[in-house]
Amino acid sequence: MNTQNNKSLAPDATSISKTLSYLLRHAPQTIGLQLDPEGWADIGELIAGAARDGHRLDRATIETVCATSDKQRFALSDDRRRIRAVQGHSTSAVQRRYPAAQPPERLYHGTATRFLDSIRAQGLKPGARHHVHLSPDIRTALAVGTRYGVPVILEIDAQRMQRQGHTFFVAENGVWLTDAVPADCLTPIDPPAC
Numbered sequence: 001m002n003t004q005n006n007k008s009l010a011p012d013a014t015s016i017s018k019t020l021s022y023l024l025r026h027a028p029q030t031i032g033l034q035l036d037p038e039g040w041a042d043i044g045e046l047i048a049g050a051a052r053d054g055h056r057l058d059r060a061t062i063e064t065v066c067a068t069s070d071k072q073r074f075a076l077s078d079d080r081r082r083i084r085a086v087q088g089h090s091t092s093a094v095q096r097r098y099p100a101a102q103p104p105e106r107l108y109h110g111t112a113t114r115f116l117d118s119i120r121a122q123g124l125k126p127g128a129r130h131h132v133h134l135s136p137d138i139r140t141a142l143a144v145g146t147r148y149g150v151p152v153i154l155e156i157d158a159q160r161m162q163r164q165g166h167t168f169f170v171a172e173n174g175v176w177l178t179d180a181v182p183a184d185c186l187t188p189i190d191p192p193a194c
Helices: 004-006 012-024 041-053 059-068 113-122 138-146 158-163
Strands: 074-076 081-085 108-111 131-135 152-155 177-178 184-188
Touching: 012 041, 012 074, 012 081, 041 059, 041 081, 059 074, 074 152, 074 158, 108 113, 108 138, 113 152, 138 152, 152 158
Parallel strands: none
Antiparallel strands: 074 081, 108 152, 131 177, 152 184
């Protein structure tokens, strides 16, 4: 995402959330923002850097977006002076440590049908992100897959993966994370009818 495109959007919660995602997950350096290894950024520095780049943010708006986002992409520190993206980082400055977690028997990944051949051959890889993101339910996976085109849901045999030595983590917002999903542990399933 290019922050230049966000400047033309109305300053609604969705565009602010997208701007925060871009800055806190992928490109803090575009506004001179420093993230610590756990992804935390000083809110004052975020606001100042965003202002220099033409984005109007204030503390109240940031807190509202954090509190009302249905995806709960962001977390505020206990003292409310810092913010971070919960997961989805691609910047090398962030190396979040999540505690290992016992996954459910099945997890799900939503993607577009155009990626299915590659996934069948190579499994799921994190790409530019640090982890593969998995959903605990089909509905969430479908919403994710729809963003990329004609959706397909991949059912992940998480218990089998764990027996094979794969580690799972769960972010604060309920997104499951793992380093990769082998092709033999996933099965395409039909999305439910809407």
